[in-house]
Amino acid sequence: NAGVTQTPKFRVLKTGQSMTLLCAQDMNHEYMYWYRQDPGMGLRLIHYSVGEGTTAKGEVPDGYNVSRLKKQNFLLGLESAAPSQTSVYFCASSYLRGRDNEQFFGPGTRLTVL
Amino acid sequence: QQPVQSPQAVILREGEDAVINCSSSKALYSVHWYRQKHGEAPVFLMILLKGGEQKGHEKISASFNEKKQQSSLYLTASQLSYSGTYFCGTANYGGSQGNLIFGKGTKLSVKP
Numbered sequence: 001n002a003g004v005t006q007t008p009k010f011r012v013l014k015t016g017q018s019m020t021l022l023c024a025q026d027m028n029h030e031y032m033y034w035y036r037q038d039p040g041m042g043l044r045l046i047h048y049s050v051g052e053g054t055t056a057k058g059e060v061p062d063g064y065n066v067s068r069l070k071k072q073n074f075l076l077g078l079e080s081a082a083p084s085q086t087s088v089y090f091c092a093s094s095y096l097r098g099r100d101n102e103q104f105f106g107p108g109t110r111l112t113v114l
Numbered sequence: 115q116q117p118v119q120s121p122q123a124v125i126l127r128e129g130e131d132a133v134i135n136c137s138s139s140k141a142l143y144s145v146h147w148y149r150q151k152h153g154e155a156p157v158f159l160m161i162l163l164k165g166g167e168q169k170g171h172e173k174i175s176a177s178f179n180e181k182k183q184q185s186s187l188y189l190t191a192s193q194l195s196y197s198g199t200y201f202c203g204t205a206n207y208g209g210s211q212g213n214l215i216f217g218k219g220t221k222l223s224v225k226p
Contacts, residue, residue, distance in 0.1 A: 033213070042116070042201060042216040043156070058213065090155060099144050099205030099212045100163065105155035 002026050004106035006091050012112045013081045021076040021109050023091030031094045032074040033058070033103065034066060036087040043090065048098075049074055081113045115139050117204045119217035126192045126224050134220045136202030137184040145178050145185040146203040146214060149196075156201060159187075189222070197224045 004025045013019055023032065030051050035043040045058030047066040055066045063085060065077045074093075078085060089109045094101040117138045124132055136145060144163045148156040160169045162178035162185060169176055173190040185204075189196055199221045203214035 035216075040218060042218040043203075044216070045213055048213060059215070097212045098214050100161075102158040102161065103146075103148075103214070104158070107155050 004091055004093055004104050006089075006106040006109050008109060009107065010110050012114065013078075014114050015082060017081050018077070018079050019081065019111075020078075021089055021091075021111075023074045023076070023093075023106055024072055025074075025091075025093040025104070026072060027093065027095070027104065028071070029093035029095050029104070030071075031096060031098055031101075032068065033092045033094075033098065034064070034074065034076045035090045035092065036060065036085075037090060037108075038087050046076065046089075050097075081111075083113045085111065086113045087111060115206070116215055117202055117217040119200075119202055119220050121220060122218070123221040124223070126222065128194060128224055128226055129191050132189045132192060132222060134187040134189075134200050134202075134222070135184060136186070136204065136217055137182075138204050138206065140183065140206040142178070142180060142183050142185075143205045143207050145176070146205075147176055147185075147187050148201045148203065148216075149198045150201065150219075151198040159200075192222075192224045194224050194226065197222055 033048045034046040049068040052071040091106040092103040094103045147159040150156040199219040203216045
């Protein structure tokens, strides 16, 4: 099992450009999450999904969109990147609801917006 | 409401013990502990689901005091491999849609 994988691992964007981050899991988990991690801030939830075809906003959703067309994939989109979105992005998944279950994290995507 | 972790950083010698605390201003449903090594993903350590529950494996254990709305992580006889940043994630009753809110982390450095 690969667990949770993320692509790409690194990316540099110019302000205003768009991109999509892909997260895939092979554990048949229902719940998936996108977090961002900034120095000294911990992990902050951007968006999450409780199942195929569903998405919901987390703590810091502005400037991001998500889609979950297939159960195993969760996409994070930046329509018009801003320097404030420079961060490390982690995808995670859990079998059921996050408050009761272990979350499995992907290796992260380091994004720099110039 | 983001939980507050203390201390922010701690330096130990191999074999020493450490305690990391996690406090919330709201009633807690569960507390999760994760460890993250530099440049890597967070890795799950344990979940505490009931007030007063204590869990652990080998030399890392944790307690959950529901009344005080806090949890403590205990690292006994620390090893070099314990170095990293420790995060608590909390879930509150009736809030956050059942998701975790993570603290800012405690950086633990174990020296030989």
